Amino acid sequence: MVASTVTIRLGADVSEKxxxxxxxxxxSRSVLAAQAVAAFVxxxxxxxxxxxxxxxDAKAGRVVPHQEVVAESRAIIATAKKAKCD
Numbered sequence: 568m569v570a571s572t573v574t575i576r577l578g579a580d581v582s583e584k585x586x587x588x589x590x591x592x593x594x595s596r597s598v599l600a601a602q603a604v605a606a607f608v609x610x611x612x613x614x615x616x617x618x619x620x621x622x623x624d625a626k627a628g629r630v631v632p633h634q635e636v637v638a639e640s641r642a643i644i645a646t647a648k649k650a651k652c653d
Contacts, residue, residue, distance in 0.1 A: 573604075575600070
């Protein structure tokens, strides 16, 4: 894997927290920051990809009427509440 260097500015509070995690886990700030950025990027890409898929579905007419979604959501919630009480 080819790595690249990125410089970021952190607020003092975040920097202190990063120092604490690095010290407590015996990992470098750089490794922790790289892991955090990787997790953020993966999460954001999932969101962006989901939005793109949704827009493509809407454009193609693959939609579900609002009332149908509401009814299904209410049924799921009711089932979950019932399971919690049983």
